Amino acid sequence: MPANLLILGGTTEAYDLADRLAGRGGWHVINSLAGRTANPRLPAGETRIGGFGGVEGLARYLAERSIRAVIDVTHPFAARMGWNAAEGCRLAGVPLLRLERPAWRPGPDDVWEPVETWTGAAEALRRLAARRVLLAVGRQELTHFTDVDDNWFLIRLVTPPDPQPAFQAAEWLYSRGPFALDDERALLDTWAIDTIVCKNSGGEATSAKLIAARERGIRVVMLQRPARPAEVARAATVDEALNWIDGLSGTSAYLDAEASPYQRGV
Numbered sequence: 001m002p003a004n005l006l007i008l009g010g011t012t013e014a015y016d017l018a019d020r021l022a023g024r025g026g027w028h029v030i031n032s033l034a035g036r037t038a039n040p041r042l043p044a045g046e047t048r049i050g051g052f053g054g055v056e057g058l059a060r061y062l063a064e065r066s067i068r069a070v071i072d073v074t075h076p077f078a079a080r081m082g083w084n085a086a087e088g089c090r091l092a093g094v095p096l097l098r099l100e101r102p103a104w105r106p107g108p109d110d111v112w113e114p115v116e117t118w119t120g121a122a123e124a125l126r127r128l129a130a131r132r133v134l135l136a137v138g139r140q141e142l143t144h145f146t147d148v149d150d151n152w153f154l155i156r157l158v159t160p161p162d163p164q165p166a167f168q169a170a171e172w173l174y175s176r177g178p179f180a181l182d183d184e185r186a187l188l189d190t191w192a193i194d195t196i197v198c199k200n201s202g203g204e205a206t207s208a209k210l211i212a213a214r215e216r217g218i219r220v221v222m223l224q225r226p227a228r229p230a231e232v233a234r235a236a237t238v239d240e241a242l243n244w245i246d247g248l249s250g251t252s253a254y255l256d257a258e259a260s261p262y263q264r265g266v
Contacts, residue, residue, distance in 0.1 A: 002028040003068040005245070008085060009043060010034055012203065013099055014073035016238050018043035027245070030065065034074075034081075058088030067092070069248055071241055072232075073099045077199055079226035086229040095248060098232045099241045101202040103225055110214050113221045118144035121197055124221045125151060130195035134188070136209065137197055137223075145197075154191050177205040184212040197221045 005027045007014055014031070021029050022044035029045030032052075040049070052058040062070070072085045082098065089096040106112045113128065115121045118141055125133060125148050135145060135153045139161040145153065146165050153170040160174060171191070187193070188209070196213055198206075200222050213220055235241040 002026055004028050004030060004065055006062070006065070006067045006070045007031045007043070007045075008070065008072045008074050008081060010037075010040075010078075011073050011075055011101075012205065013101060013238055014071075015041070015043045017071065017073060017099065017241055018045050020238060020242060021045070021245075027069075030067070034078075052084075052088070055084050055087045055091065058084055059091040062088065062092040062094050067094055069245065070094055070096045071099055071245075072096060073241075076100055076103070076201055076225050077223075079228060082228040082232075086232050096232055097235055097241060097244050098228065099235045099238070102236055103200045103202045104207065104210060104222075106222075107214065110210070111217060111219045113219060114224055115221060116224055118223065121145075121221050121223055122148050125195065125197070128195065128219060128221075130219070130221075132192050132194050134191070134193045134196045134209070136206070137199060154187075154193065179206060179208050181208040181211055184208040185215070188212050188216060188218060193218060195219045195221060197223075199223045200225055 003026065005021070007018055007029060009015065009018065009031050010033050018029050018031055021027055031043045031045055031047045033040055033047060033049045034051070035049040052061050061067070070085060070089050072082060074081045085096055113124050115124055118137070122144050125145075130151055132152050133154070135142070135155045139157055139159070142155065142161060142165045145151075146167055149168065151169070153167055154173060155167070155170055156173045156175060158174065158176045160172070196209060196218060198209070198220065210220060212218075233244065235244055
């Protein structure tokens, strides 16, 4: 019988990993989606939607479903899930891999302002005397910027927020990446953008705005990634993750290890 493998997903890499595993033997893939997106695209394999109920809820789920390996492929800024996954897998005695796309890194011609928090990003806009700002931060982070005075915002989102935060001066733009470089150039020029605020998500789907900003000398206030557990095994690509999975398949240690309290039903 195939062993159960849990993918904590929602990212492009998670869908790719599920697709690649669907054509391989030895594993039954269970995808977990957070449920924040209405009518999400379903990945290959079995899918569950919603939270686990914290660390202990995840550990119990791993035991109840006899999960033999977990791949955390959540968004780079889904920090809480990363810590919960590490502790839940430790309690359940299940191997865990973190698959995370590399972060963007500034080049010599980039004008980046790195910040650690959204409060720091708002303060940076005031300090830099920004005037016309492309805000590409996601729906849940908008309220950090509603009190920033003397700014006009172009707010780009995939879907409208509900409720919509009140900005003194803003234009709302709804679109989904990937974004072409020529389109990003036109957007920055048309709206006379002088500053961009975004997360260091990495990947290619939304990186064109950074190239266009570099060409124009536009400042980028860049939120750095949150810390994740250092002891968790890591992969930067789907191929590396598949190699890790193949390594598990070639051993029996993770199947024969003494059962954890959760696996014993304690």
